[in-house]
Amino acid sequence: EKINQALLRDDFVIYFQPIYNLQNKKIIKIEALLRWNSSELQLTTSELIAVAEKTGQIIEIDRWVLRNVFKFAYENLREIPCGVSINISVQSLNSGVIIKFLQEALCEFPINPAQIALEITEHSLIDNFENSQKLIRNLKTLGFNISLDDFGTRYSSLNYLSKMAFDCLKIDKSYVDNIATFDKDSLIIEQIIKLAAKLGIKTVAEGIETEMQERILQKLGCDYGQGYYFARPMDKTDILSMVTRDIEFL
Numbered sequence: 001e002k003i004n005q006a007l008l009r010d011d012f013v014i015y016f017q018p019i020y021n022l023q024n025k026k027i028i029k030i031e032a033l034l035r036w037n038s039s040e041l042q043l044t045t046s047e048l049i050a051v052a053e054k055t056g057q058i059i060e061i062d063r064w065v066l067r068n069v070f071k072f073a074y075e076n077l078r079e080i081p082c083g084v085s086i087n088i089s090v091q092s093l094n095s096g097v098i099i100k101f102l103q104e105a106l107c108e109f110p111i112n113p114a115q116i117a118l119e120i121t122e123h124s125l126i127d128n129f130e131n132s133q134k135l136i137r138n139l140k141t142l143g144f145n146i147s148l149d150d151f152g153t154r155y156s157s158l159n160y161l162s163k164m165a166f167d168c169l170k171i172d173k174s175y176v177d178n179i180a181t182f183d184k185d186s187l188i189i190e191q192i193i194k195l196a197a198k199l200g201i202k203t204v205a206e207g208i209e210t211e212m213q214e215r216i217l218q219k220l221g222c223d224y225g226q227g228y229y230f231a232r233p234m235d236k237t238d239i240l241s242m243v244t245r246d247i248e249f250l
């Protein structure tokens with residue numbers, strides 16, 4: 001666990017995965033995903049995050065990611081119509097430090113906050129509904145976009161959709177996996193997409209792996225899609241050339 005501290009220097013890398021508009025197949029934003037290159041320990045990123053959540057180091061990791069993503073956006077995306085989404089841990093949200101971290105990052109790298117989407121998982125909102133509601137309102141006031149991540153994995157309370165001002169809802173891969181079987185799950189997704197549209201919330205399908213899934217989701221009216229079918233997470237250089245190439249053909 002001590003090694004985690006040392007990691008904060010250079011063993012972390014941020015990868016980016018593009019999110020596409022399903023209508024015109026253009027990149028609309030990119031999701032920042034943490035990776036780590038350590039030869040000493042064989043841990044996947046999700047294992048590392050699980051450890052860091054227990055030790056509380058996740059908060060420092062969040063701060064590091066925020067700062068670095070803002071830096072990246074400041075240096076590369078200011079003139080480019082492409083958003084960036086960032087995953088925020090439950091701990092940083094509930095402790096309220098997230099506001100401070102965002103202000104710090106924005107101060108150092110002044111970008112348009114509307115270009116940044118903060119991805120918040122549903123279960124991080126459960127513990128303290130009122131606090132979460134207030135926090136989301138504050139984040140919105142600062143100008144950030146808010147996405148509800150992993151929708152459908154645990155509680156899927158539709159209650160949140162009307163009570164909190166989300167801009168975007170990310171439909172979990174577990175639903176997308178089953179969409180081509182036309183079972184009950186696909187009926188549920190269809191209704192969620194329709195409901196979100198009526199509430200003015202954009203939908204993103206996560207983990208699209210086949211053309212079939214992509215076609216069905218597009219037909220159901222899902223706005224955006226992300227997944228290996230389009231592209232895997234990639235490093236800064238690759239994502240930048242991909243995004244700029246996409247923009248040239250607008």
Ligand code: G
Nearest residue numbers: 033087150206207208209226227228229233
């Ligand atoms: O919880 P969140 O939705 O932020 O997780 C994103 C994770 O899902 C990343 O680690 C990313 O690499 C992974 N991922 C993205 N697209 C796909 C996909 O099409 N298939 C699979 N198996 N994993 C994916």
Ligand code: MN
Nearest residue numbers: 031087119149
């Ligand atoms: Mn996410």
